[in-house]
Amino acid sequence: MWYDLLTSVFRGLVNTVLLLALAPLCEGIVRKLTARIQSRQGPPIRQAYYDILKLLGKEDIEVGESPVFQRLAAALGLASVLCIAWLIPMGVGIPFSGGDVILLVYLLALGAVVGVLAGIASGTTYSMLGVSREVMMLITLEPLLIIALLVAAVNGGSMRLEPVFSGVVFGDVTFSYAGLIMLLMVLAAFQAYVKRVPFDIAEAETEIMEGALMEYSGPKLALFKYAQMCRLVVYSGVFVALFVPWGNELMFPLGWLLFWLKVAVLVVLVTVLAASHARYRIDQAVRYFLVMVAVSFGALVLAALGY
Amino acid sequence: MLKELCRKMFPRSLWVYHANSGGCNGCDIEVLNALTPWYDAERFGIKLVGSPRHADVMLCQGPAMRATEIALRRAYDAMPSPKLVFAIGSCAGGGGIWHDTYSVLGPVEKVVPVDYYIPGCPPRPEAIVFGVALVLGLVEKKVVDIHVKQDEFPIPRYHPEDLEEVDGTVKYTKSEVV
Amino acid sequence: MLNPENAVMWAMLVCIVTAVIMPLFNRSKRVSGWLAFAAAAISACLVFVAAVYVLMNGGGEPISFLKSRALGFALRLHVDGLSAVFLLLTAFVSICSAFYSIEYLGHYERHGPARYYSWLLLFIAALYGIVSTTDTMYFFFIFWQLMTVAGFALMRYENEKRANRRAAAKFFWMMQLACFVTMVGAFLLAPSGIVVEQGEELMRFDFVSLQSNMPALFSESPGVITAAFVLFLIGFGIKMGMWPLGGIWLPDAHPAAPSPVSALLSGVMIKTGVYGVMRYFLWLVPAESLSDFHSGAWGLVIALIGTVTLLLGTAKALGQEQTKRLLAYHSIGQIGYILLGFGICLSLVSNPAAGARQVALLGLFAALFHTINHGVFKSLLFLNAGSLLYVTDTQDLNKMGGLMRYMPVSGVTALVGACSISGIPLFNGFASKWGLYSAGFQAAPWSAYLPLCAAVAVFTSALTLASFVKFFGASFMSRAGRHVIESVSEGSRKVLDWKMKVAQVLPALVCVLLGIFPVVVFSRFHYALGRDAQGMLLSLTDGAPVEGGLWRGVEALGAKAVFAPIGLLVVLGALVLFCCWLLRAGGAQRRPASPWLCGYAWDAEDFRYNAHGYYGELKALFKCKGNTRLNRESDDMYALGSETDTAARGRAGVVAEKTETD
Amino acid sequence: MSLAAKIKEVLICLRAGRVTLPYPFEPATVPKAFRGRPIFDVERCVGCAGCANNCPAREILVEDVCQEVRILKYLGRRCTYCGRCADLCPENAITMSNEFETATDEISDVGQTLELFMGTCQRCGRCFTSPTPLEELKLKGYRIDDLMNERWVFRSKPFLNEEKTVDDIDIELD
């Protein structure tokens, strides 16, 4: 039992540290690649580290009636994303076995909710507009992801994360069409999960000046930005673990490298899509996602019926 | 240790906020140009942000106007320190053609403390990139206040003996040497 | 000897007696308040002891009081596991509510305390009674009417407001209908010809006799049974706010009553409907006639109704801009969850597969757990709403904002309540929803529609979250508006008393504790329900659906779903600490500032984003646009003081102005 | 089809390749005609103040310290780089250079101050003449700017006609 506990903690720490270390790198890749698509040289690939460090040292302007809450929100926002690194197999197995798919999705949502509350706490009109949009996105996106996970759970007959993240989404014994449908759905909504164009509606720079984060500066902004970078990795990780888990069980360096390679491929895909689209309007996005939610309800029934 | 590191990172990641307090748009567009493929100021970690709270650098364009004076000061106050202010173009640096009219207050330094000036009307994108490079310490500044004095009057004094008649008109022969 | 039934009887007596003598103390609000609290506390303690005893040791035999052979009835009380759960909830909420009332009532200048406390105590007594009586006709009627009349009186406490009178009347008549329907149902199950004599104390409409009638009835006229259960469902459905009938009275009734009563109404009273449905459907049908009952079909119907209820209730709540009204719609929504859990249980109860029966039991546990949770967090939220009303004198979310600075205790507790109801992990709402979803999704092999219902519930959970982001954000976060500044300015400021604070902190603590130790609850359910199992429930007792320990957390359905709150708490806590260190590590200075409004904004009041603006697109999609004007007018009617009436009339005269520049 | 359009767009982007110029690590080229910072040649300037009178930004200021010495101050800070001064200088003492790297932390760095001898013109015909009537002196008469405050002081014709003096400025007319 102590051995299990130590392994868990060790794996969790590895995942957390890697996530913290690599998330800005992914952001750097995104920015560099975006720049190349835009015919530019682009920032150095380690630019995101500079940004975070600079923000940590900047003055912290506190707007709003509840500064303590806002500080806590900034910390919780990052912590909840980091916590997910304990729930998904990032090449080294799942560190924390005390959660299932429902906890995973709720934790993913928690990060967004904390950001939302922080936005409200600052109380500016624009951040409220951003919050309103963010929540509308959340409402439609959260069910989509949980249904994708649950299709796997239904196919595999268990909601625990280990079986769910073993490719069972495409069926345990027979092939499952529901898994395929959910793959398409999640892929189509993936930009929204990681908050990139065309679904970065909640922080549209040119409309509402980054929305909920508009009033935040200095270390709090750094933490929110960091959480956003981590979110890209974490969602990619969830996607990889759920839909393309093959190879993860390889020997230590191989499976681990393969995982990060898959994440990198997903990051590249996200970047290309983000660079080639215009932002949608919130009502268009919500309608789009509601249709997808309806389709995934169908997929869930299919899965329950064994297809 | 982390504190020191954070402080050092400041110039490597300048997020700029552009505040046009009443200019003609020319400098604005050149600033945008400096961010676009040919000049790409993002090479130096520069990023345009929409909210002054996120900004490290305020790019002032246009003169300080009576109508926007308060807004400009508020924008400056809204920025977290450490912060820099760039005055871009003739209007921000010196008030422009209209520096003394009834609705113009003058150069932006009358409202916010300016750290760097990038003259030009509008400055070329290279000039803006140069200004950025100046902050980053990549280049040395190339201008210095010039005071010059005439030792002698540039045109020789009029001497009748230098007059010469050519084709019926009288010419001053030394004129060619000038 | 103080057995549970006696304790409950004594508790009721204490309440009733105090209620009767209450008018003597009408002159002092303080004295009557403390007296009422003492009565509520004593009775709650009695009930608490009884309930805990039953949960730890199982229930005993029913005890009869007030026997009357001539009339053919007796007050038979029976505290078994199910009753104990509801009694516990009632006791807890009534203590908080009564304690909160002491100070809160001081705010009503025109109304004496006796009218309030008398009815409040009677109301509590009725609640105790209705969940512990075994009589389905006479005493059911008495307790029901006592509850209805007391509720009616409490809603009319501020009887000068027309909206209150209307809401109370609506409540009254709907309750009469519910009562009538339920009693007809009971009557159908006990035709005069086939009373089974089992002993001298057995009554015709006693629960046990109805139960023993069932097998015979199934063979003779199954149609009657179906009709009876339809009537039960309708009757209790009305009570609990089930779609489609509950929406008629519930959203009006909750805002009309004084806030502590709203807490009781929403936290406990509507739960009597849940109690009724559970009791009649699961306990009444004997295990041997299981195959005749078509429980699968009933489960389907209830689960579907539950799904519709939760979706519609929550969607409607999304458009609300008044604190209590918003909470009231959420009561409907949360009742939907409970129904869904119960529906899952019912639809799998007769399934021969062992796994299915485990899932069914988990559904029941989830529903029960959610009942408790809802009672706790919803009464907490209503008390928070009461505090908001107390301080700002309005229920209009549009006028609030920034109150975290002025009432931090209410703010933090409201945050706990909001997190609980929207199911944030580590709060109690998550634990019960987790059980519900686990049951719903694991039901897939036996029923394809239950996962769908659960998925809708997940979607609705997100809607709930959105709605509470609005509730909490617009009141406590956001920016203080003119109205708030005036309310909290020196002189006119009403400070929350420590009593009110304690009454809010208590349920908040329970929310957190239940969220961190759900395993205790599940294990108690399993023990208590299993021990007193009757009827269909008997078929469900083959194995514990939920196991676990404090450290391992809860593991449902043979560890197919796990949730380890303490582990999560440790991990998350450590990470939060790390992040807090990160916040300070850069050595950044802090500086307060006013919001950035693009530099040119003179009157910040107009730029305050109000609750009306949230989720415009979504509301348009759901076609549930709250009627602004209507909302605001009714708000002023619900305000504490009636001085604002004139202001309301003045504002109603304002017409939308031309908004364009030219 | 939208996908085809997206692919086309991406292709356009990729075909262009990277176009970013290496400036400031390598010097930038400037076209010959570029109107950069004006350079005042003190050797050639006759102090006619034609540039000062035709500067739209009114930033070339003149002050006559005494009858013999005139200070001509080019502030640089509000220069519009229109090149009218260079156009109109009769002695070609002003050239629009191709300097554009004038960013500085001290705005006075871009200024140039010339201290000039004023000769008395004796029908030399080499004074400032305007190319067209439109460039004629707008100030007929005299002008003293406030160099300290970088203020252009406008003394209108009526003022000179009426031979009034203004309190804050002493005009010494010989």
Place this chain on the structure above:
Amino acid sequence: MFILHLLNRLQERFGDGISRVDMTSDERLYLYVKPAVLRNVCVFLFDTMSARYAVGIGADDTPYSGKYQVAHNFAFDGKNLFCSVITYVDGTAPEVDSISDRIPAANWSEREFYDLVGVRAAGHPFPKRLILPDGWPDGEHPLRKDVPWNHVPENFHSGREYEFERLPEGCVAVPFGPFHPTLDEPAHFRLYVEGERIAGCEYRGFMAHRGIEKLAESVLTYNEIPMMAERICGICGCVHNVAYAQAVEEAAALSPTKRAEYIRTIMLEVERLHSHLLWVGLACHIAGFDTLFMQSFRIREPVMRIAEKITGNRKTYALCVIGGVRWNLDEDACTGLRRVIDNLEDEWRGVVAAVSKDKNIQRRTRDVGVASPGLVKRMGLLGPVARASGICIDARRDHPYAAYDEVEFDVIVRESCDVWARILVRALEVFESIRIIRQCLSKMPDGPIAAEITDELPSARTGISSVEAPRGEAHHFVITGEDNKPRRWRVRAPTYQNLQGIPYMIKDQTLSDMTLTLGSIDPCFSCTDRVETIDIRSCSHRVYSGRELESLVRRKDK
């Protein structure tokens, strides 16, 4: 002829109301009317004769006639005619009848001349301050002749608040500007928002009002003003530069040399190229499509470079002086320009082909910011906004100037009235500009680039010039004066009209659409907010004949 027909109709109808008529050419009609009939004449022109309202001008003429002057300019686009209805009013508190209730396009003009000159438009539906800063005391009018250009009233109070209309029920005000990432320039929109839906808005702009017109009439000279005129706007500067020069030239009846006209045409089109490319880029940026923003800036850069090569600056060309231009176009520059536009045409064709099929962009822009043809007419909307609503107006064709009557081009018109149509119009106009530049380069005659001017310009003449800027028609009105400077110079930038249509276009749209709609008119607040200079001399009863004026000008080439 239309002008005579129009005069006849006017005479018939108003008879004595018309005190004087000047026809300086077939294309210009100056109608001096009595104040009493001003309103009726304007309404007659607008309603019955279907004229387009161009601009209203107020001027202080007191040093000359002791009266204040008010003019309303109308354009007959199909007939190549500008008609200016001028009236004189006197008194300490001068007043004219407002025409804004019948001609909404005149709204701002009327508010403007009250602010700046102090002539009140009686019966104006929305008589609020428009131009002057909030702190400016009431009753001070900077464009009056007795006020120096740098005079700031002593009781100027910078903390004074502007009074906005009351918030509509259920709405929240969203402050939009002066510093907002979508706005490149300071202007404040107070949006009344319900959720995201915009229920209305109030505009408090003119924060970039720099006193340009006052400066021109009191400090600068004729040839300095072009340098200032092009700084009215940093993007379409050359348009104002040329328009001003043309207006003065028209007033003084001198004409620039042929080569100068061609060079002006070329530079105007070069400017249109870079402006349209810039606009497409910015619109994409607003819509979050940064790649296309970057690409259009990449494609645009050679245009800027060639402009720099020809004129010495990337945007402020400092092109015109009265009577000609300053920079010649040598062989080297011509080849360079040809190469640039060839490359540009290729690349842009590819981009347009891709973008016009892009559903993603269309979803954001179709049925957004709809300006119905009725609105276009009512508010006098101009340029691509009008052309995207199916109203075919283009000053280059309707009121030809420079060398536009000698080149062939199409006016691009779209019917769908939305932002998408505006994108298409602008994208396609790029090709027309390229076509025009090609023709000009091949047809350009040799010769001097500026006419020689030997004398001072006559005073008290009026000139109107209309130049099609990338955003629409820029309208300049000049009254010449003494001392080498104009007496009144009124600039009406296209945005001045287009912006007035914005409240109607954004009504009931979401905030996201609002930024796009605002972007779609390509607003140029600095243009709109230029400093007024009013100088009207009312007693210039004498009108020079063309022949008389000709004697004033001696062409260099003769």
